[in-house]
Amino acid sequence: MSADSSHPGPAIQGRQSRRDFLKVGAAGLAGASLAAPVAAQLPGLRSATPRELQDLVGDGRRRRILLKGGVVLSLDPRVGDFEKADVLIEGKKISAVRPNISAPNAQVIDATNRIVMPGFVDTHRHMWQGFLRNVLPDGSLEDYRNVVQRTFGAKMVPDDVYAADLISALGAIDSGVTCILDWSHIQNSPAHSDACIKGLQESGVRAVFAYGAGQNENGRVMEIPTAKYPGDIGRLRKQYFSSDDQLVTLYLAALGGTPEATLSQFKAAREVGARITIHVGVGEFGRNALLEKLDAEKGLKDDTTYIHCCTLNDTEWKLIRDTGGTVSIASYVETLMGHGNPPVQKAIDTGIRPSLSVDVETSVPNDFFTQMRTVFSLQKNEVWARRLAGDKNPPKFLTVREVLEFATIEGARANGLDKKIGSLTPGKDADVIMLRTDTLNVMPMNNAVGAVVTSMTAHNVDTVLIAGKIMKQNGRLVGVDMNRIARLGREAQARNYKNANVPDKRV
Numbered sequence: 001m002s003a004d005s006s007h008p009g010p011a012i013q014g015r016q017s018r019r020d021f022l023k024v025g026a027a028g029l030a031g032a033s034l035a036a037p038v039a040a041q042l043p044g045l046r047s048a049t050p051r052e053l054q055d056l057v058g059d060g061r062r063r064r065i066l067l068k069g070g071v072v073l074s075l076d077p078r079v080g081d082f083e084k085a086d087v088l089i090e091g092k093k094i095s096a097v098r099p100n101i102s103a104p105n106a107q108v109i110d111a112t113n114r115i116v117m118p119g120f121v122d123t124h125r126h127m128w129q130g131f132l133r134n135v136l137p138d139g140s141l142e143d144y145r146n147v148v149q150r151t152f153g154a155k156m157v158p159d160d161v162y163a164a165d166l167i168s169a170l171g172a173i174d175s176g177v178t179c180i181l182d183w184s185h186i187q188n189s190p191a192h193s194d195a196c197i198k199g200l201q202e203s204g205v206r207a208v209f210a211y212g213a214g215q216n217e218n219g220r221v222m223e224i225p226t227a228k229y230p231g232d233i234g235r236l237r238k239q240y241f242s243s244d245d246q247l248v249t250l251y252l253a254a255l256g257g258t259p260e261a262t263l264s265q266f267k268a269a270r271e272v273g274a275r276i277t278i279h280v281g282v283g284e285f286g287r288n289a290l291l292e293k294l295d296a297e298k299g300l301k302d303d304t305t306y307i308h309c310c311t312l313n314d315t316e317w318k319l320i321r322d323t324g325g326t327v328s329i330a331s332y333v334e335t336l337m338g339h340g341n342p343p344v345q346k347a348i349d350t351g352i353r354p355s356l357s358v359d360v361e362t363s364v365p366n367d368f369f370t371q372m373r374t375v376f377s378l379q380k381n382e383v384w385a386r387r388l389a390g391d392k393n394p395p396k397f398l399t400v401r402e403v404l405e406f407a408t409i410e411g412a413r414a415n416g417l418d419k420k421i422g423s424l425t426p427g428k429d430a431d432v433i434m435l436r437t438d439t440l441n442v443m444p445m446n447n448a449v450g451a452v453v454t455s456m457t458a459h460n461v462d463t464v465l466i467a468g469k470i471m472k473q474n475g476r477l478v479g480v481d482m483n484r485i486a487r488l489g490r491e492a493q494a495r496n497y498k499n500a501n502v503p504d505k506r507v
């Protein structure tokens with residue numbers, strides 16, 4: 001992304017004088033060379049970083065953006081929904097959500113024929129596969145291990161994972177995913193970690209970098225000589241994540257394995273105050289009662305997200321609930337690849353509200369509309385099947401609103417960010433999307449939540465803001481040099497195919 005990515009562009013409508021426009025443009029230029037002259041105008045803010053300066057207009061006031069006249073789904077019951085209302089953003093944060101807000105000097109973005117809602121939150125995606133999209137459309141989990149992990153992954157160099165993370169992140173933003181957990185098990189060296197973090201930071205997405213192990217040809221990844229997993233998490237905490245009040249935060253992606261190995265990974269995370277994410281309950285192997293064994297050693301806490309959970313036993317489900325853990329269901333890939341039945345109903349029965357995740361773009365589309373529709377249809381199908389089988393006390397049907405909550409606020413909770421994002425609540429960071437309702441797949445709109453969950457695609461994602469910064473507007477990413485991104489993708493792809501000795505063919 002080029003340095004002027006926060007520039008609002010000429011398309012912003014409304015009551016903005018040319019003078020204000022120029023001020024905002026100057027503040028939006030994040031280059032370090034501009035930091036000094038702009039800071040000089042800011043009494044008391046001389047040490048502000050370039051990123052902090054992006055929230056300010058030239059005279060030191062916080063930048064204000066008013067999203068005007070949209071259908072607002074706040075996803076916060078205390079705020080409610082509105083047929084027509086405004087969302088005021090000041091600097092990084094949402095400052096008001098209500099009808100008829102008057103905000104002099106704000107940039108006004110017309111939200112007519114738009115649904116305004118919090119951005120989607122993905123709780124598990126292996127973003128190092130960003131240039132391997134659709135490489136394995138017909139594969140099982142075993143094929144995935146052999147092709148994606150042990151063939152392509154084993155040969156990835158830092159430049160490859162930088163390109164992959166950047167492409168995956170920009171694709172997420174483009175489809176309305178404003179926060180994403182990068183489950184990054186490609187850490188064959190510290191340079192790989194640096195490259196992934198660089199890609200995430202450059203994209204402007206809100207991300208959780210979940211530091212994982214590496215990849216090699218035989219799958220015994222703890223034997224990779226250059227990998228420093230999990231110990232390098234200490235360096236990462238110091239070098240990149242000394243504060244949690246930043247756009248990219250830190251988790252540990254636990255490899256699992258024996259209870260002893262898993263506990264030592266958990267310990268490495270907790271020593272540096274990083275939350276944990278781990279795949280459990282996957283296929284036959286997932287019936288190993290790992291969570292019971294970890295619990296026996298008091299290893300389960302409320303800092304952990306459990307992914308898939310398809311073949312966990314009932315005791316393990318209760319342990320997740322009773323220890324305050326969160327759950328990520330990647331239902332689409334689970335149905336494709338043999339993880340086991342996506343445990344949507346199981347989670348609900350246990351009293352756990354799951355979050356959603358794309359997992360692998362090698363087989364799965366990168367948007368959240370697919371994720372929402374998959375959990376919705378799976379849960380309803382399960383209830384219908386039980387009714388047809390004569391069940392006199394079947395579970396309730398999931399509603400589209402519940403699915404939308406899974407895709408937003410529950411994602412924020414699993415990513416450790418529910419105090420900051422996941423709903424349009426005044427005081428939270430402004431991670432906001434505007435979805436078009438005047439397109440041929442939705443118009444004329446009858447039910448706002450229904451439109452999002454049942455009818456829309458990434459094509460409807462019109463405007464995206466992350467921490468108050470405009471990332472996409474009028475259907476186009478702002479400040480992204482697409483030629484450069486495409487070139488980075490092609491170069492990484494060609495290099496990785498060559499290093500992995502895979503014939504470079506498309507059909």
Ligand SMILES: [Zn+2]
Pocket residue numbers: 124126183279307359
């Ligand atoms: Zn995964």
